[in-house]
Amino acid sequence: MTLSERMLKIDRRIIFLVIGLCTLLPLLYPVGLPIRISPEVRSIYDYIESLPERSVFLLSIDFDPASKPELHPQAIALLRHAFRKNLRVVAMTLWVSGTGMADQLLTQVAQEVGKENGKDYVFLGWSPGGPAVIINMGQDLYTAFPNDYGGKATKGIPVLEGVQSLKDVTYAISLGAGNPGVEAWYVYGKDKYKFELGGGCTGVMAPGLYPLLRSGQLNGLIGGLRGAAEYESLVGQKGRAVAGMDAQSATHLAIIVLVAICNLFYFSLRQQQRRSRESH
Amino acid sequence: MDITILGAWMATGLTLFIFSFLYKDNPLFKLAEHLYVGVSVGYTIVKTCDSVVVNLIYKPIVEHGEIALLIPVAIGLLMLTRYVPKAAWMSRYAFAFIVGVGSGLAIPRTISSFILKQVEDTVRPLLSMAGGDGLTFSMNLFNPASNLNAIIILIGVSSVLFYFFFSIEHSGPGKVVARTGIVFLMIAFGAAFGYTVMARMSLLIGRLTDLIEFSDASYGRPTLWLAIATIGALFLLSRRSSSSPPQSE
Numbered sequence: 001m002t003l004s005e006r007m008l009k010i011d012r013r014i015i016f017l018v019i020g021l022c023t024l025l026p027l028l029y030p031v032g033l034p035i036r037i038s039p040e041v042r043s044i045y046d047y048i049e050s051l052p053e054r055s056v057f058l059l060s061i062d063f064d065p066a067s068k069p070e071l072h073p074q075a076i077a078l079l080r081h082a083f084r085k086n087l088r089v090v091a092m093t094l095w096v097s098g099t100g101m102a103d104q105l106l107t108q109v110a111q112e113v114g115k116e117n118g119k120d121y122v123f124l125g126w127s128p129g130g131p132a133v134i135i136n137m138g139q140d141l142y143t144a145f146p147n148d149y150g151g152k153a154t155k156g157i158p159v160l161e162g163v164q165s166l167k168d169v170t171y172a173i174s175l176g177a178g179n180p181g182v183e184a185w186y187v188y189g190k191d192k193y194k195f196e197l198g199g200g201c202t203g204v205m206a207p208g209l210y211p212l213l214r215s216g217q218l219n220g221l222i223g224g225l226r227g228a229a230e231y232e233s234l235v236g237q238k239g240r241a242v243a244g245m246d247a248q249s250a251t252h253l254a255i256i257v258l259v260a261i262c263n264l265f266y267f268s269l270r271q272q273q274r275r276s277r278e279s280h
Numbered sequence: 281m282d283i284t285i286l287g288a289w290m291a292t293g294l295t296l297f298i299f300s301f302l303y304k305d306n307p308l309f310k311l312a313e314h315l316y317v318g319v320s321v322g323y324t325i326v327k328t329c330d331s332v333v334v335n336l337i338y339k340p341i342v343e344h345g346e347i348a349l350l351i352p353v354a355i356g357l358l359m360l361t362r363y364v365p366k367a368a369w370m371s372r373y374a375f376a377f378i379v380g381v382g383s384g385l386a387i388p389r390t391i392s393s394f395i396l397k398q399v400e401d402t403v404r405p406l407l408s409m410a411g412g413d414g415l416t417f418s419m420n421l422f423n424p425a426s427n428l429n430a431i432i433i434l435i436g437v438s439s440v441l442f443y444f445f446f447s448i449e450h451s452g453p454g455k456v457v458a459r460t461g462i463v464f465l466m467i468a469f470g471a472a473f474g475y476t477v478m479a480r481m482s483l484l485i486g487r488l489t490d491l492i493e494f495s496d497a498s499y500g501r502p503t504l505w506l507a508i509a510t511i512g513a514l515f516l517l518s519r520r521s522s523s524s525p526p527q528s529e
Contacts, residue, residue: 016302023484027492069486070479096327097320128332135385147335187393188385203479207472214424215401217393224475225482244485251481 004269008262015258022254026246033246040213041230044198044220047171048081055170056163057087060185061105063177064097067202071175072105073228073241074200078173079109081235088159089121090169092145094133094180099126103149118152122159125149130180134188138166166193175200175222182209186217200227288494292502295487296510306517308510402437404430436464 051057059078063071082089093102106123115121124145127133136144141163145154154160162168172195174185182199190197196219201209203224212218222231225248228241297312337353340346358374361367406427407415418426442454443461450458495503 013303019481019484020488023481023488024492027485027488069489070482096324096331099327100323126327126331128328128336132385146340151335183393187389191389191393191397203475203482204472206475207468211398211401215397217397224478225485226478240486240489244482244489247485247488248478248481251484252477255477 002269002272004265004272007265008269018254018258019251022250023247026250027243030243030246033249035229035233035242035245037230037234038227040221040223041227042220042234044078044173044222045081045231045234047196047198047219048078048085048087051085051087051170053086055087056168057082057089058166058169058172059089059091060172060174060176061091061093061098061102062095062174062181063202064095065101067177068101069240069244070202070225070228071177071200072101073225073239074222074231075102075105075175076109076239077228077231077235077237077241078175078200078222079106080113080237081231083109083113083115083120084235086120087170089115090124090160090163091121092124093126094130094184095177096126096128099149117150119158122154122157123149124154131184131188134166134180134184135192138189138193141165166195169195171196171198173198173200176205177202178205181205182218183212186212190217198222285499288499289502289506291490292494293506293510295491296503296506299487300510300514303514306514308513308517402433404433406430406434435460440464 048057059075059082061071061075079089089106091102091106093099103123103125106121107117110117110121117123125148127136127144129136133144141160142155148154148157166172166189172185172189174182174197176182176185176199182201182205185197185199189195197217198220199209199212199218200222201224203226206221206223206227209218209221209223213221222228225241225244229245232239232242294312294315297308298316300306301309337349341349341353355374355377358370361370404425407417408427409415417428419428420426421428423429439457439461441461443450443458443465448454491503493499495501
């Protein structure tokens with residue numbers, strides 16, 4: 001068996017080990033590679049920066065713990081920014097499996113910056129219906145969410161003063177890991193009720209959402225852990241996403257090298273087989 | 281025991297059990313997999329019952345007397361007639377209602393958002409008007425609205441559409457156009473795959489970050505102890521499977 005044959009039949013667990021080490025070592029010994037801010041992430045940051053104090057900022061946390069590594073850092077960075085700008089934060093989720101996690105992350109960031117539930121922010125929780133909830137909120141927010149996550153009647157909560165429907169929302173961001181998510185918020189929300197919308201999504205979803213960005217249907221897009229790291233850098237509070245960027249770069253490099261080596265051995269083997277056929 | 285420490289041990293153990301699949305399929309992985317499915321389903325059922333049955337149906341009807349809610353409840357209950365063969369036909373009314381409302385809501389909005397808006401964005405002027413000076417052509421590749429990008433999009437959309445047009449044989453100039461379409465498709469698939477790799481690596485980074493955090497003495501070093509326990513269990517399982525006699529056919 002030639003070297004090329006042996007390498008092409010290598011035990012895949014060796015590749016797992018290489019990828020594991022390429023991820024683990026930069027996490028243990030970070031290098032701090034520079035992070036370039038992309039225009040799509042900056043436009044969300046700039047838009048939030050331009051909002052006047054006490055504007056209504058709606059954050060739809062449309063993911064569950066399965067997508068936590070990518071979208072949780074995005075949510076934390078966005079909430080820190082919104083609270084720092086003293087916006088009224090209205091959070092909710094369209095994913096029933098994400099309710100507990102969404103409540104935990106909102107409470108954690110609010111406590112960190114000393115914000116008060118009901119006065120500075122509210123978590124509406126989950127309501128059944130998926131995209132229909134968005135339409136319902138566009139007609140009357142209080143019929144879609146008669147109570148907040150804690151069971152308190154939403155009518156009369158100070159943070160919702162003057163907010164009757166989605167038309168009263170200044171800026172909305174959906175952090176989506178699938179359907180319903182960013183697309184549903186555009187289709188049933190922004191396009192119908194005319195509010196400005198930004199999006200955050202997992203890396204898998206990002207290429208599918210770029211056409212919405214270019215056409216102006218979304219005013220910005222935070223894509224995956226990379227987007228979260230960019231937003232953390234903009235907010236100036238580096239967290240888990242920035243810490244993971246060295247590991248991300250190292251694994252990407254390892255995968256590129258593995259793909260190149262694999263191709264090299266493949267073509268070398270093909271050449272050897274052709275030569276042996278010619279000699280026979 | 282502090283709930284945070286217990287959570288750290290649980291999370292670490294289940295992560296390592298799932299990772300053990302990378303070595304080979306084993307009972308520890310199966311245990312973690314079944315727990316994940318069970319917990320997810322249980323959590324969803326409890327949350328749905330609490331939010332829908334208690335907060336959106338029971339309380340408004342019983343406490344606030346909103347009798348009109350009985351209509352959607354009745355339509356919803358018709359779904360359950362699927363389990364009674366003689367009355368199963370009644371569930372069609374509920375399905376008809378859902379399909380009708382769903383289509384009515386989705387079709388116009390989807391056409392507007394994903395077809396008309398996207399067509400509008402694709403058909404952009406290839407040259408721009410610049411005040412009184414006349415026409416200009418912007419070459420900036422990094423600006424999505426530049427004229428160069430408008431031309432690239434025009435070529436890409438046309439060639440990919442032609443590639444999927446099977447009524448004409450792809451030969452001569454048609455072959456060149458179809459090949460161009462394939463190149464654009466390959467670039468799109470490559471970009472999508474690149475993002476997928478990034479997403480999967482992000483998930484790995486998330487778990488490894490937690491494992492590093494839980495290797496701290498304040499949690500009782502669950503990463504260290506449970507890694508040793510998992511490797512030991514895998515070793516024992518592998519010994520047991522190799523020493524067991526082959527099953528007769």
